[in-house]
Amino acid sequence: MRSLIRDLLAADAPADSIKAAGWVRTRRDSKAFSFLEINDGSCLGNLQIIIDQGTPGSDELPKMTTGASVAIEGKLVASQGGGQKWEVQAGSVRLLGTAPDDFPLQKKGHSPEFLRSIAHLRPRTNLYGAMFRIRSRMSFAVHRFFQERGFHYIHTPIITASDCEGAGEMFRVTTLDPTEGKKQGFDRDFFEKATHLTVSGQLEGETFACALGNIYTFGPTFRAENSNTSRHAAEFWMIEPEMAFCDLTGDMDLAEEMVKYLVAEALEKQDGDLSIFEKFIDKGLRQRLEFVASNPFERLPYTEAVEILKKSGKRFDYPVEHGQNLQSEHERWLTEEHFQRPVTVFDYPKEIKPFYMRLNDDGKTVTAMDLLVPGIGEIVGGSQREERLDVLRANMERHGLSEEEYGWYVDTRKYGSVPHAGFGMGFERLLMFVTGMQNIRDVIPFARTPGHCEF
Ligand code: 4AD
Ligand code: MG
Secondary structure, eight states, X not given: OOOOHHHHHTOSSOEEEEEEEEEEEEEEEOSSXXXXXXXXXXXXXXXXXXXXXXXXTGGGGGGOOTTOEEEEEEEEEEOSSSSOSEEEEEEEEEEEEOOOTTOTTSSSOOOHHHHHHTTTTGGGSHHHHHHHHHHHHHHHHHHHHHXXXXXXXXXXXXXXXXXXXXXXXXXXXXXXXXXXXXXXXXXXXXXXXXXXXXXXSHHHHHHHHHHHXXXXXXXXXXXXXXXXXXXOOSEEEXXXXXXXXXXXXXXXXXXXXXXXXXXXXXXXXXXXXXXHHHHHTOXXXXXXXXXXXXXXXXXXXXXXXXXXXXXXXXXXXXXXXXXXXXXXXXXXXXXXXXXXXXXXXXXXXXXXXOTTBOBOTTSSEEEEEXXXXXXTEEEEEEXXXXXXXXXXXXXXXXXXXXXXXXXXXXXXXXTTXXXXXXXXXXXXXXXXXXXOOSOGGGSXXXXXXXXXXXX
């Protein structure tokens, strides 16, 4: 069995016989021996191999160029040079696959744009290898966070007949062939009705919260938003907790706790992967994350946020208007410049929010909340849900939702209705925040954005 390079580099004693395998990062030759640096993706660090002339397999050394794959056997010994604790004195080397001269990662320093065009190879770079290991660890931490708190993981559907956000940004799911000239009515379609990829698991999640108490979903969501920004993807992953017997304050508390937990996780448990982001992407990263993990967030109502923005004297591209959505430039000014910490804005005008949010006593605002973080803006959006049957029905009517189609949702209010609340956190936005990466396309393995679905 091969050892992972991660484990070899962390060994506490030399070993007489080890096996390792990986991709060549560099090779240096001298008269009597060669050095190979190999990486197997288990960690950021490379394993250094010393191959004396005449070692079985060393005749293939000229083909062990950057990107080639190799397997080695040998002794793990204390390293002579600086930089690493252990290295391998090879007993044998074996070339598995060559990487001809056109291997695009021979050289370093490619632009993120170019690397996106080779998304199938970019995880072999140090930066993207680290990125996707962090993504894996953070996913696991999300589950741990909820499981430690008694939340149940619910697999809400990906194909859905409902529209949670009502923003008309859904991808249609159909088996009808648009290139076929025949009549295309729903009666001929697979589900015999209009179906779409989900924009959020919330509505289905609510039905489970109203049975199991505290639940969460964590899965892919899809939005046909034609906004080509660095923070929007057509396919992204969302984490959505839903809590029965919970109000807006409890909801905001959980969102803050979760951001802090995940930031602390990134700081503590990434085995050095975070260091590469600190070095090449954002020098202030660690300091910012440490600040976020250990300081309270700001909380204020939408109306106050609008007043502060209006008084700011700052010239925004989009004017600040009470009753309008905050633009990301407004959100970023609040969190980056004014408060200089994460900010939760709550109680938004009902006109700009979806049907399911609970109406406040003022009759004008709903119990919505958005958590904003420096560098990104909105990372979490949530609310307390309207649990009063008559108010919900009135909201649905206002939004043109029929009780015929959403009867199952109305049932949760008809039978044993309870106050409940939840939110959605964009997983990619969280990853951008903890790594300092500026573009959502660089934190998801294969990005889907308008006009782009290459892989
Ligand atoms: O604010 P949103 O639209 O909220 C909902 O979908 C609610 N149903 C969630 C809930 O209460 N259960 O989306 C939630 C989060 C946003 O704050 C953002 O972080 C992320 O999802 N998000 C996107 N991330 C990447 N690309 C997009 N196109 C995104 N749209 C939303
Ligand atoms: Mg939102």
